[in-house]
Amino acid sequence: MRLFKKAKKRDGWLTVALARDGMTLASVKRQDGARPQLRLAQLLPGSIGVEALEKAARECKAPLRHCTALLAGGEYQILNVEAPNVPREEMKTAVRWRLKDILDFPVLEATIDVLDIPLDANSRAQQSLFVVAAKNGVIQPRQKLFLDAKVDLHAIDIPEMAQRNISAMLEPEGRGVAMLSFGDDGGLLTVSYRGELYLSRRFDVTLAQLLEPDHERKHQSFDKITLELQRSLDHFERQYSFISIAKLVLGPSPVSGLDEYLSSNLYTPVETLDLATLFDLSRTPELADLAQQQRFFLAIGAALREGEGA
Known part of the structure; x- marks a missing residue:
């Protein structure tokens, strides 16, 4: 699975972020000429498992939206590396072997993706990339959880994005x-x-x-x-x-x-x-509180993926 794969058109994104005390969910609807509307910001406390995700998917109308799983800070590494001088289709392979001596786990156990860092036309700086690497032992159980809960997982995202x-x-x-x-x-x-x-x-x-x-x-x-x-x-x-x-x-x-x-x-x-300056919070009045905004901040950001390319 690509970490940042392109989406087909659906009714926006639904973010599912797993935490120690449950699941955080958020959904945003973009609106032409108006602030994006935060349609959902919900914490489902308790143990995380197939039944809990199935219930969340029903309540949040997951089949109508693209679903993205948001990783936590300790579940991946993001690295800034010099871009290899290879064709685009060979970039991931070249980057993977460059990571052999950088990652704190074996590179063969890694799921990776790359993000370009655009340079100014007049810049003489070396072209570099962000490389996102997560252990297969993190990615595969996350994929299986969504598969077993019959929730179509379209992307896996990271807090930086x-x-x-x-x-x-x-x-x-x-x-x-x-x-x-x-x-x-x-x-x-x-x-x-x-x-x-x-x-x-x-x-x-x-x-x-x-x-x-x-x-x-x-x-x-x-x-x-x-x-x-x-x-x-x-x-x-x-x-x-x-x-x-x-x-x-x-x-x-x-x-x-x-x-x-x-x-x-x-x-x-x-x-x-204050998220109220960027979003229509009329459907989530509880987010007038900054402590609540902090809790859902990254999940809301991940739900803004709609309209992005790869």
Whole structure:
């Protein structure tokens, strides 16, 4: 299975994200001339299995939509590698063998896909790619779960692409956007430009640490984030000098004070996203709460796949 395969036309996407405490589901409907409508944002708590997925599929009208399974941060690796000088049809094979000494598991046990990183026409930089690699031991059980539940799985997605989908909605003409979100598996920094993903970076700071009631420990996490952001954005500007980052957007969350702290320590403008500014939430009024937005943020982003190519 391709991780990012092209879709046939259906009534949008349904994201299914598996978590320790159940399944998170989200569905978005794009609307001409209007904000996309969030049709569904639902948490189904409990054990994950065939019966639970069958029930979720019935309740969420899965047969009417493309279904994508969203991987968690620890279930794959995303790597930036130099593009091999081979024909396009040979790219995956060439990349696979280049990964032999990079992956922390045997390359023959990997499912891989590649994503182009477009360069400016005048750039002299070496063409590079994002390579996404997941163990077959992660991908195959996920496929089997959907197969046994009789749910047609059209794609398997990753958080970077889900976050890119939302970041792309915020891009000013001709400029890029950096976006930083936090969850149980840490922070995720991405940069998008012209709807393409250019940077992916994981931060070892979890949402729980940012909600730490102890003021000193919380601000230690703020300091760590600030330093990592400064390093990452400085390196990005050197590598992609043709991209001007307009702003840093923090994903929705109940964390207080981080946007002000970063604004006072970074030269890049900082703002916190409220999904109500991008989406019609009339069918999901519970998402007026930023804590709920954070819970469904990446699942919603993955549900924006409609209209994408491979």
